[in-house]
Amino acid sequence: MTSPEPLGASPDEQRELRADAERNRERILAAARTLFAREGLGVSMAAVAREAGVGKATLSRRFATREDLITAVFADRMDAYADATDTALADPDPWRGFAGYVHAVCAMQAADRGFADVLTMTFPAAKPLEARRAQAYNGLLELIARAQASGHLRPEFSDRDMVILLMANAGVIAATGDAAPDTWQRLVGYMLRSFAAPGAELPTLPPPPQPRALYRAMVRLARPHQTADADKRPRHPA
Missing domain, CATH: 1.10.10 (Arc Repressor Mutant, subunit A)
Structure with a gap:
């Protein structure tokens, strides 16, 4: 325009x-x-x-609407998100392709808090963005079917479990921020273990965050609440 x-x-x-x-x-x-x-x-x-x-x-x-701005900002990231399924489907090992996809998408979330939000929301008015999301979703369904057919992904795993993981990952990323920025990898490592059927090959579990880093993240989370509580206190004249 x-x-x-x-x-x-x-x-x-x-x-x-x-x-x-x-x-x-x-x-x-x-x-x-x-x-x-x-x-x-x-x-x-x-x-x-x-x-x-x-x-x-x-x-x-x-940008007449918020959705117009979001579509323009995240167009390239949505392209990369959709392309991630093509990369995973090209892997001759279905389980390795699935696990690689999970890690890649969660890494995209970690690199950009806005994109972490985009992956857990829908924007019906942002048609180009939603078209790429639909393409990625169809690729995910194929990834799941292939990995389950290989016997390495639990048969009860659902595409909705991927949405739950993305929501959880977005929460961890928002909570830890730059105080403990690699914490999301620990979450993904554990989630892949919960998704895997017995006998599936798994990467080494990433280490937990250092105690001091996790403490800093907890202090960071508490600050907005402390500020809000302070704002609610009655003001007394000096």
């Missing part, structure tokens, strides 16, 4: 207006990527506009 060009503008002025509009769009996308990756999808559109150094009206002209 581009801004209407003023009547009577010269060709040079029109080109400059289009270039300015494109610069604004790129600034908005860069700002949204940064904020979503760091803080998740709870970031407001106003915060994106501030980070980009543009007004709310400019943001609205470039």
Whole structure:
């Protein structure tokens, strides 16, 4: 979507207006990527506009809805998400392909908190994004069927279990943040063990986070609640 060009503008002025509009769009996308990756999808559109150094009206002209912005920001990541199933299906070992897919997708979540949220939500109005999600889902169904047929994935495993894992992983990533950033790998290691049938080959279980790192993550989690409690305390005049 581009801004209407003023009547009577010269060709040079029109080109400059289009270039300015494109610069604004790129600034908005860069700002949204940064904020979503760091803080998740709870970031407001106003915060994106501030980070980009543009007004709310400019943001609205470039991206009429929140879904439009999310689609633009995460288009490449959704492509990589869908491609992960193709890579896994190309592995001649069905179980290894399945386990590799699980780890790859959870790693994508760990690299970007916003994408961790995207994988556990639906955006009906964001049709390109949802089309890629559907493609990835169909690939996952095939991965599950192949791994179960090989005898290495438990027969009771369901595609819904993958959604549960992604939700749990998103929670661990949000909770540990940069205090204990590799904790998600421990979760995935244990979950793969719960998914595996007897005899399936499993990678080495990643180590647990260091006690001090986990403590820092717990302190970090407590801070928002402490701040909220402080805000509720009655104010007394000095």
